[in-house]
Amino acid sequence: MPVNLAAPDPASLHPVAGVSLGIASAGIKKPGRRDITLIELAAGSKVAGVFTQNRFCAAPVTVCRQHLESGSIRALVINTGNANAGTGEEGIRRARQTCAAVAKMFGIAAEQVLPFSTGVILEPLPVDKILPALPAAKTDLSASHWSEAAHAIMTTDIVAKAASVQTRIGGRTVTVTGIAKGSGMIHPNMATMLGYVATDAAVSQAVLSQMVKEVADVSFNCVTVDGDTSTNDSFILIATGQAGNAEIADAASADCAALKAALSEVSIKLAQAMARDGEGATKFMTVQIERGRDHAECKQIAYAIARSPLVKTAFFASDPNLGRILAAIGYAGVMDLDVNAIQVYLGEVLVAEKGGRAASYTEAQGAAVMKEAEITIRVILNRGDANATVWTCDFSYDYVKINAEYRT
């Protein structure tokens, strides 16, 4: 069951001027399933994205990268039920065919459309089902369909993921609203993390392109469920420029910082929702590494802990098995680490220092923290000023069940 996660109230999701969303059913995997989402952007919108580093990247990822280079994106089309991954040249052709059909409906160029797919991989994309459903998605377009879109892009997610904030920038109210799907960097059968965050703020393409990486680094790149990386992972930032603020073109400006904070807030909520909805999750874990030499080594240690099956099964069992945390720190690959200088906290409890269990620590203290549904592991390296945070979930019987039975 998802940990402290409920579907968002649709009324809490502010429309973003210049963004309309439409849903339709193509029956790709199941008849009647609302599996097509169309997002139309007003002329002048800026778009930037980051994508999976997987070498077996899906056809739509390849097409997205190409189309983003040409600029002036006006529409996004997302299907669930089929990932269009591991489909070779024919997969690229079909992704382009989908873009062309969307472009024709809107009277734009195919290069102005970004395609996204999530679902089973190694199966041909059923364009014969997708293309006929597009007009219904266009008819459904509405600025208030964020919640519907959050549901339509789900695959094995239990809870729909959406978040929205408003802030003041340059004397104007600026809105940021986003949706996402997935349970960490990956879900069963590579069913992909997708994230879409839109704002009506005016921002230059250069700043937006830089911002998408920075926002991803503090949100979607901080979450893991099982360490696997999907073929289709995509995160897209959209800025329609309709809020009336002076265009943010200076990455060092206060306006830029304010916008980045709002985009990060929404993206972090979405990213955390993925770990809370991780497969079989019973606990939400925050792994926080502090006072490291640089961010990279902090992240390396955070991921070693967050990915360790031994740590994750211990948290599932509510067992304060500290040795597994220490061992994960030790094998993270930071070879000059002085383990005697490290402190480890479970929640507020100091559990380890000087290379072993803290003298003040009692098993009862650890057991009390482990009963919580949300637990923070803090590791203080005491050798610098850098830090890193990773969110994850525990590892339960249901993880094995969900993944063993996914295709049956």
Next chain:
Amino acid sequence: MPVNLAAPDPASLHPVAGVSLGIASAGIKKPGRRDITLIELAAGSKVAGVFTQNRFCAAPVTVCRQHLESGSIRALVINTGNANAGTGEEGIRRARQTCAAVAKMFGIAAEQVLPFSTGVILEPLPVDKILPALPAAKTDLSASHWSEAAHAIMTTDIVAKAASVQTRIGGRTVTVTGIAKGSGMIHPNMATMLGYVATDAAVSQAVLSQMVKEVADVSFNCVTVDGDTSTNDSFILIATGQAGNAEIADAASADCAALKAALSEVSIKLAQAMARDGEGATKFMTVQIERGRDHAECKQIAYAIARSPLVKTAFFASDPNLGRILAAIGYAGVMDLDVNAIQVYLGEVLVAEKGGRAASYTEAQGAAVMKEAEITIRVILNRGDANATVWTCDFSYDYVKINAEYRT
């Protein structure tokens, strides 16, 4: 249940001239459990070892490294039930105390004793129980106690692991016999991989020290269960020099190659036994990467597949879910990989090529291979002459059960 693995027939384990083994019960964790193993080596024996790369290495590992530098090792002492890891300076002191007690019994220096511990970590080593049990272990010393020792060093292993071969080198019969414990590079609560392989061959210290790394690289370093690395992992090669062959001092000689082959054969059997006895294992998997640019990239891809929880749960379910294998290849971190050039075989069946499913592949073919208890995944990179092999097991409900309940 272990996959095609039975405890070795004690009669199949040839004694190694110059090596005696004695067992005793110290009642470290459970009263009556035979938990102390003493190995005495004849004067003139050469010893070399490789140890965990974990920064939180256990006290006995630190002491072993120091004592191996001083040379002329004459005894090994191994306890189960307590890992003496995460125990700080006091742990080092207690490991040395154990060595001193063994040394006194044999009239040798403490630096001539190597200590090993495996079991629960973060608990003080109970020297008050270990020291009184040492005389009984000495009384029990016998050249024919290899099988007893294999049983005494087990922790959560289901099956004892031992292997033995004889070969001709320099006109003499040379024996190689070894024992090991563990289920891959790690077992519950860091309970460690330990391996001890002895030969009566005469070999120089320099050649033996090089050989221990080379043999580890083709055996114990090719196995993974869950990707975690223990604080205590140790692999020790012993050469007593009593076979009567001319001392092997040339690493390029035919005699050296023959000895290495025999040592590797025994070590590979022991390493494979760990994956066969992996926690909750129902399948033994061989991941074989061929025609890569170098060994490092082959190993990287092999481990990405062998460590993927998604791949391992699919094998548990006997589901030929090829997408998960392709995705693991894709995220292994070999960034210039041309996925369109790769072929993937499941057993003898070509399942993927040209970036997607092979045209000739049928689900029935994949399902037939997946029914086997031992399965080979072959990935042909087609970009060089290097290769690498990794052995692992699948990921079942029982893995979670064993690890969630370890301390309860």
